[in-house]
Amino acid sequence: MSTIAEREQEIVDAFALFDDWMGRYEYLIDLGRELPPLDDAYKTDDYKIHGCQSQVWIRAEERDGRIYYEGDSDALITRGLVALLIRVLSGQPADAIIEADLKFLDRIGMQEHLSPTRKNGLASMIKQMKLYALAHGQTARS
Amino acid sequence: MPASGSPSLTAPPLDVDAIRADFPALHQTLYDGRPLVYLDNAATSQKPQVVIDRVRDFYARENSNIHRGVHYLSQQATEAYEQARETVRRFLNARRRTEIVFTRGTTESINLVAATFGRSRLERGDEIVVSAMEHHSNIVPWQMLCQERGARLRVIPVDDRGELDEEAYRRLLTERTKLVALCHVSNTLGTINPVQRMIADAHGLGIPVLLDGAQAAPHLPVDVQALDCDFYCFSGHKVFGPTGIGILYGKEALLDAMPPWQGGGDMIETVSFERTTFNELPHKFEAGTPHIAGGIGLKAALDYVEARGRTALARHEDALLAYATERLTAIEGLHLIGTAREKTSVLSFVLDGIHPYDAGTLLDRLGIAVRTGHHCTQPLMQRFGLPGTIRASLAFYNTTDDVDALVDGLHRVRSLLA
Known part of the structure; x- marks a missing residue:
């Protein structure tokens, strides 16, 4: 299984094919469309990420020491961001997820979404995904 | 359109170029050199140089x-x-x-x-x-x-x-x-x-x-x-x-x-x-x-x-509202929220199948500043059964060019998202 760094590089390479923001957003929106929808049973407050103008839900489960994520949003761009994070982090060991600096977001021109003042909650999503990794990682070790 | 403040028909037309020259914030470019189209005046207005x-x-x-x-x-x-x-x-x-x-x-x-x-x-x-x-x-x-x-x-x-x-x-x-x-x-x-x-x-x-x-x-x-x-x-x-x-x-x-x-x-x-x-x-x-x-x-x-004349300013805004209403309602799948008989130059709307946040994010990349979301009126959003709207709010320094830029932007948003 590829590492977080390898997956980040794949995404950076894919985004590099577009020379303008429109192309990059179009690609992000496509990633959002391709993300398998989350079962409605999980679209509850328990899985909701706060601080987003759109609704976002993310859940995680641990299998063999690795954390697997699923997520969804009612906005497509946000869904694309969820898809990117899942592509990079899902199936990785908890420790690696907690340590991940996710610098690829800068390199694909999505750093503007990371600012805490943006209402899409990308920073909240990352925080929640790391918290899941922390919680599941501890359960796995104990 | 406001009956109470109906501008007189004899007021001279507004020199919008001269007015725009008074507002330094309007003359900037964003991202890859796109001129700012500021349509978020209900949130806050720009300031003239005299202020x-x-x-x-x-x-x-x-x-x-x-x-x-x-x-x-x-x-x-x-x-x-x-x-x-x-x-x-x-x-x-x-x-x-x-x-x-x-x-x-x-x-x-x-x-x-x-x-x-x-x-x-x-x-x-x-x-x-x-x-x-x-x-x-x-x-x-x-x-x-x-x-x-x-x-x-x-x-x-x-x-x-x-x-x-x-x-x-x-x-x-x-x-x-x-x-x-x-x-x-x-x-x-x-x-x-x-x-x-x-x-x-x-x-x-x-x-x-x-x-x-x-x-x-x-x-x-x-x-x-x-x-x-x-x-x-x-x-x-x-x-x-x-x-x-x-x-x-x-x-x-x-x-x-x-x-x-x-x-x-x-x-x-x-x-x-x-x-x-x-x-x-x-x-x-x-x-x-x-x-x-x-x-x-x-x-x-x-x-x-x-000094600029409240009557002349209001008349310009009324004309802009009429123009923007006509142009926006011609967009397929766009629904105005708020069609009262007496209105100021605020246009709240939704686009079929498109989340306001997505539309706002893409418009922003085009240099167009609008507000999306519930606009601090959550009970009103519940009344209309909406998670939020896209809101363009015009001031006297806005022009029909600004409205055209919004309409073009919305067509691009639709082609990307619909």
């Missing part, structure tokens, strides 16, 4: 504390600040300067009335009437007060066009009603409420009325004597002035009878540990060093609007 200069000059030359210094600068600053109060009085056509209280903004003005007038008058079982189109800042202070007092909030319903149900309103007015708190213009829908009639209805039963004028003051002539409202609130930053300064107008007799709110310097007459006597109006409600530069900057903003 920026006035604030800078205050700090560069006149800066000093007011109302207490015997020295030259203090007297200059006090004079300038009190002149600003006089300008606001004229802007609202209030009877007296003492009826104009400086606050931080509309929100603080409303909170002041809730904490003083409200606390001294409201008892268990009493009611306050608001409307379903209020901004959170004209809901939450009353809700908090009602909770504290065991009183109840009653809500005037809004119809599908975004107009208030006046019959329901009249039914809500009873001997239990202690205050009606109503927006003059809706920030989300642009609806101009028939406040004159509604105030007369309330006064018929002896009920005072507070108007939230945050969205009206930038667009309509406001005459508090003609309206006969008991309180009127607005914010400096939405009328092309600085942030952090706002106005509470109150009828003198009401302000006089109200207890003070915040304690501190400037609001007192004499202080001893046994007893404090309070300063006269309006200083009774202005504890501490105020936002002096803000007040003086607000005067510059109101003077600017006056």
Whole structure:
């Protein structure tokens, strides 16, 4: 299984094919469309990420020491961001997820979404995904 | 379109290019060199150079504390600040300067009335009437007060066009009603409420009325004597002035009878540990060093609007609203939210199958600043069954080119997302 760094590089390479923001957003929106929808049973407050103008839900489960994520949003761009994070982090060991600096977001021109003042909650999503990794990682070790 | 403020047909056409030249923030490019198209004026307006200069000059030359210094600068600053109060009085056509209280903004003005007038008058079982189109800042202070007092909030319903149900309103007015708190213009829908009639209805039963004028003051002539409202609130930053300064107008007799709110310097007459006597109006409600530069900057903003001609500005905005309404409604799958007969230049809308957040994000990349979301009117969004809208709000410095840019942008948004 590829590492977080390898997956980040794949995404950076894919985004590099577009020379303008429109192309990059179009690609992000496509990633959002391709993300398998989350079962409605999980679209509850328990899985909701706060601080987003759109609704976002993310859940995680641990299998063999690795954390697997699923997520969804009612906005497509946000869904694309969820898809990117899942592509990079899902199936990785908890420790690696907690340590991940996710610098690829800068390199694909999505750093503007990371600012805490943006209402899409990308920073909240990352925080929640790391918290899941922390919680599941501890359960796995104990 | 506002009947009350209908601009005369003889007003000369507005030189929008000259006006735009007065607003430095409008002349910038964003991202990859896209010119800014600023359509978020209901959130805050840009500032003309005269306001920026006035604030800078205050700090560069006149800066000093007011109302207490015997020295030259203090007297200059006090004079300038009190002149600003006089300008606001004229802007609202209030009877007296003492009826104009400086606050931080509309929100603080409303909170002041809730904490003083409200606390001294409201008892268990009493009611306050608001409307379903209020901004959170004209809901939450009353809700908090009602909770504290065991009183109840009653809500005037809004119809599908975004107009208030006046019959329901009249039914809500009873001997239990202690205050009606109503927006003059809706920030989300642009609806101009028939406040004159509604105030007369309330006064018929002896009920005072507070108007939230945050969205009206930038667009309509406001005459508090003609309206006969008991309180009127607005914010400096939405009328092309600085942030952090706002106005509470109150009828003198009401302000006089109200207890003070915040304690501190400037609001007192004499202080001893046994007893404090309070300063006269309006200083009774202005504890501490105020936002002096803000007040003086607000005067510059109101003077600017006056000099440019409120009638001519309003006529330009009305024409823009008509143009924007026609162009936007021609877009397939676009639905305007708020189609009241009397509107200011606010266009709230949704696009079929497109989340407002996605549309706002893409428009932003095109250099177009709009607001998306619930616009601090969550109960109104619930009324329309929407998570939010896209809102373009126009000011007198906007042009048909700005509207065209928005329409082109929305076509691109649709091609990307639909």
